[in-house]
Amino acid sequence: MNTMQFVLVILVALICGMASVMDERQFHRPIVACTLIGLVLGDLHTGIILGGSLELIALGWMNVGAAMAPDAALASTISAIIVIVGHQSIGEGIAIAVPLAAAGQVLTIFVRTIAVFFQHQADRYAAEANFRGIEWCHFGALLLQGLRVAIPTGAVAAIAGTSVVNQWLDSIPPVITHGLQVSGGFIVVVGYAMVINMMKARSLMPFFFIGFTLATFMTGINLVGLGILAACAAVVYVQLNPDFHDSIKAPAAATNVGTDDDDVLG
Amino acid sequence: MTELRKVEPLTKRDILSTYFRSTFMLGSFNFERMQAIGFCVTMIPAIKRFYHKKEDQAAALKRHLEFFNTTPWPASAIFGVTAAMEQKKAEGGDIDEAAITNVKIGLMGPLAGIGDPIYWGTARPILAALGASLALSGSILGPLLFFFGINIIRFLTRWYGFQVGYRQGTDIVQDVAGNRLKKLTQMASVLGLFVMGSLVSKWTSIKMPLVLVSYKQAGHVVNTSLQNILDSLLPGLVALLMTFACMWLLKRKVNAIYIIFGMFAIGILGYWAGIFGL
Numbered sequence: 001m002n003t004m005q006f007v008l009v010i011l012v013a014l015i016c017g018m019a020s021v022m023d024e025r026q027f028h029r030p031i032v033a034c035t036l037i038g039l040v041l042g043d044l045h046t047g048i049i050l051g052g053s054l055e056l057i058a059l060g061w062m063n064v065g066a067a068m069a070p071d072a073a074l075a076s077t078i079s080a081i082i083v084i085v086g087h088q089s090i091g092e093g094i095a096i097a098v099p100l101a102a103a104g105q106v107l108t109i110f111v112r113t114i115a116v117f118f119q120h121q122a123d124r125y126a127a128e129a130n131f132r133g134i135e136w137c138h139f140g141a142l143l144l145q146g147l148r149v150a151i152p153t154g155a156v157a158a159i160a161g162t163s164v165v166n167q168w169l170d171s172i173p174p175v176i177t178h179g180l181q182v183s184g185g186f187i188v189v190v191g192y193a194m195v196i197n198m199m200k201a202r203s204l205m206p207f208f209f210i211g212f213t214l215a216t217f218m219t220g221i222n223l224v225g226l227g228i229l230a231a232c233a234a235v236v237y238v239q240l241n242p243d244f245h246d247s248i249k250a251p252a253a254a255t256n257v258g259t260d261d262d263d264v265l266g
Numbered sequence: 267m268t269e270l271r272k273v274e275p276l277t278k279r280d281i282l283s284t285y286f287r288s289t290f291m292l293g294s295f296n297f298e299r300m301q302a303i304g305f306c307v308t309m310i311p312a313i314k315r316f317y318h319k320k321e322d323q324a325a326a327l328k329r330h331l332e333f334f335n336t337t338p339w340p341a342s343a344i345f346g347v348t349a350a351m352e353q354k355k356a357e358g359g360d361i362d363e364a365a366i367t368n369v370k371i372g373l374m375g376p377l378a379g380i381g382d383p384i385y386w387g388t389a390r391p392i393l394a395a396l397g398a399s400l401a402l403s404g405s406i407l408g409p410l411l412f413f414f415g416i417n418i419i420r421f422l423t424r425w426y427g428f429q430v431g432y433r434q435g436t437d438i439v440q441d442v443a444g445n446r447l448k449k450l451t452q453m454a455s456v457l458g459l460f461v462m463g464s465l466v467s468k469w470t471s472i473k474m475p476l477v478l479v480s481y482k483q484a485g486h487v488v489n490t491s492l493q494n495i496l497d498s499l500l501p502g503l504v505a506l507l508m509t510f511a512c513m514w515l516l517k518r519k520v521n522a523i524y525i526i527f528g529m530f531a532i533g534i535l536g537y538w539a540g541i542f543g544l
Binding site: 018022029031032035040044045047048050051053056059062064066069070101102105113115116118119122123125126127128129130134135137138139140141145176178179180181182183184186187188189190192193194195196197198199200204208209211212213214216222223224229230231234235237241242 | 294295306310313320331378386387394399406409412415416460465467484500505522544
């Protein structure tokens with residue numbers, strides 16, 4: 001890794017770290033982050049494949065309410081560096097990604113706690129109508145989130161590929177690495193479970209089983225085909241659902257409720 | 267009755283600035299008031315436009331530093347409504363601080379109820395699954411499809427969300443409670459669950475080569491493995507059961523990371539014991 005690459009890796013990590021808290025432009029998703037690291041390190045192909053593999057694992061990881069997802073950003077950047085610079089297998093990359101996602105989560109909890117201080121500083125600026133000050137608080141906290149990924153990534157980038165690291169990776173017994181690869185085959189279900197739980201739609205679970213059964217027994221159908229079937233099921237369900245047909249449900253209630261001028265709160 | 271002052275509405279530039287700020291909304295997420303600073307920073311162009319006295323500005327900043335937390339992208343609709351209310355308040359309309367806060371707080375929950383299933387439950391996992399399936403073969407189309415697909419959805423949600431909110435003002439409250447969005451949420455949930463179901467079957471790989479029965483038939487050794495039996499019953503059954511186990515654990519507030527580590531332990535022990543194979 002030359003100096004230019006080192007700087008670019010840190011820059012990518014900074015962007016991914018900031019994206020991780022914002023959940024806005026999705027740079028922190030493995031499929032994007034690993035691809036970018038691959039691009040910077042001159043091995044786009046490996047980056048894309050690792051990104052795709054990690055994305056499957058992280059598919060359902062999401063921030064809902066106050067709950068926080070495992071951190072995909074740190075996991076993606078560091079494992080991509082280890083796999084590409086350290087010439088490790090994709091399986092190895094997956095194996096180290098998950099503990100890193102846990103570590104990243106701890107770090108972001110730490111930063112989100114520190115951000116409380118920025119919140120109180122913003123209160124003080126608000127009292128003085130200091131717009132600039134509030135903006136500084138906001139983007140300062142954001143920068144910390146970026147650094148939380150950029151610093152560990154930089155540290156790994158500095159030592160990745162050295163014989164010490166490779167020796168250490170090689171010294172992991174095969175029963176562990178193979179076992180981790182085995183679990184890589186089914187660890188995805190944690191993400192699926194997160195999505196299903198979040199939907200809070202017990203009554204719609206038959207659609208889950210229809211999808212499962214079709215995908216199991218219709219060999220040859222791909223995700224696009226299943227997606228089309230799913231979209232059709234969604235449209236038909238809503239069309240037939242009596243909840244959405246006022247005319248069927250309660251004709252008596254359909255009398256015009258007087259539109260209440262412009263009373264703002266209705 | 268106080269006479270209404272004429273207040274200049276948001277200019278094109280203000281709207282652009284608000285949009286740009288809104289894309290950094292969660293930057294200072296903290297455990298005390300979550301997205302509060304982000305909300306305030308996004309409202310700054312509107313506050314500057316509507317209020318010119320220092321104490322009015324300070325009061326507006328303060329009320330937008332209150333607790334706020336919802337699904338980020340559709341939150342732009344709330345920014346729109348809030349801007350519309352601030353404008354009315356600045357005009358001297360019949361709106362007090364509490365009304366603005368109440369509408370904000372009142373929209374937060376329902377909007378997350380719509381936004382989470384649509385964006386985090388359906389749009390992103392499906393695009394990610396499509397992208398990842400292409401990426402696994404090393405195709406750059408995978409990351410590009412995901413990145414541009416999700417960002418177009420995000421942009422449209424934010425951009426039009428704000429416009430609709432600003433134009434409709436508090437009328438939007440009825441929209442959020444109304445059937446149209448409920449329909450959309452239900453459709454997204456059906457789509458999402460359907461695809462999750464197929465992914466459980468298609469994108470898990472569990473091999474259980476443990477030989478249960480072994481006998482000789484016409485000189486050949488016939489092995490019946492655990493996998494053979496499960497496959498004749500229902501392929502993908504183990505993945506299905508694992509999914510339900512995870513849902514059960516998650517419902518009991520077990521941290522996802524612990525579950526993932528547990529899965530790793532199962533994988534390693536299972537491989538060591540010969541139950542699972544590569």
